[in-house]
Amino acid sequence: MRLFGAMTDERRERVRCHVCGAESEHVVARRATEEGAPDLDTRPPETLRSTMPAWVQRCPSCGYCAPDLAAGAPRAARVVRTAAYRALLADATRPPLANAFLASSAVLEGCAALADAGWQAVYAAWACDDAGDDPAAGECRLRAVALFADALLARQEVAVDPGGADAVIADLLRRAGRFEEAIARVEAVSDRPILKPTRRVLRYVAALAARGDRGAHSSAEAPPLTPAS
Numbered sequence: 363m364r365l366f367g368a369m370t371d372e373r374r375e376r377v378r379c380h381v382c383g384a385e386s387e388h389v390v391a392r393r394a395t396e397e398g399a400p401d402l403d404t405r406p407p408e409t410l411r412s413t414m415p416a417w418v419q420r421c422p423s424c425g426y427c428a429p430d431l432a433a434g435a436p437r438a439a440r441v442v443r444t445a446a447y448r449a450l451l452a453d454a455t456r457p458p459l460a461n462a463f464l465a466s467s468a469v470l471e472g473c474a475a476l477a478d479a480g481w482q483a484v485y486a487a488w489a490c491d492d493a494g495d496d497p498a499a500g501e502c503r504l505r506a507v508a509l510f511a512d513a514l515l516a517r518q519e520v521a522v523d524p525g526g527a528d529a530v531i532a533d534l535l536r537r538a539g540r541f542e543e544a545i546a547r548v549e550a551v552s553d554r555p556i557l558k559p560t561r562r563v564l565r566y567v568a569a570l571a572a573r574g575d576r577g578a579h580s581s582a583e584a585p586p587l588t589p590a591s
């Protein structure tokens with residue numbers, strides 16, 4: 363797999379599944395670096411970018427998917443045993459890595475960890491991007507938008523910095539082709555006190571959406587703010 367090809371430093375570890383107790387072996391990425399700027403949706407640069415398959419573990423016995431198979435909320439087992447969960451994991455129309463992230467997202471949602479569930483859906487979108495599956499990537503992004511909206515209503519933290527959640531949500535909408543909603547999201551926070559780097563990203567996302575650009579862009583491309591802004 364291409365993503366593993368660039369992984370320079372990895373090791374394997376045995377993990378005991380939180381849901382079924384079975385042990386399985388998983389690749390754990392170590393010492394990833396970040397050279398350059400992240401994408402507008404926070405996707406990191408290399409080498410961290412290529413460690414993505416190690417961000418989610420799937421139990422070969424019961425299908426539980428999680429960032430760490432050994433951990434999880436008590437309710438996780440209930441989600442894993444549902445027919446909807448099994449159908450999601452078995453969906454051959456999406457890349458298996460995207461399914462693992464979506465399954466992890468479903469478990470976290472079932473355990474009310476809505477912000478974390480949203481981020482797992484974002485990672486699923488990136489896995490679809492890498493597989494060239496644009497429709498599936500769009501579905502994952504809209505799932506992430508919905509989960510982040512619920513997370514914010516539940517006062518869960520989606521991003522650390524003020525306006526960070528809005529920047530991510532606006533870019534998810536833009537990448538999914540929802541240009542007007544992306545622009546509206548940026549405009550809705552234009553009067554809020556937001557740090558300059560985030561404000562730059564927000565402006566750039568809106569500008570890209572205004573010209574119908576759905577592509578991936580680095581945050582380093584965002585033009586500096588003018589004195590008036």
Ligand SMILES: [Zn+2]
Pocket residue numbers: 379380381382383384421422423424425426
């Ligand atoms: Zn298991």
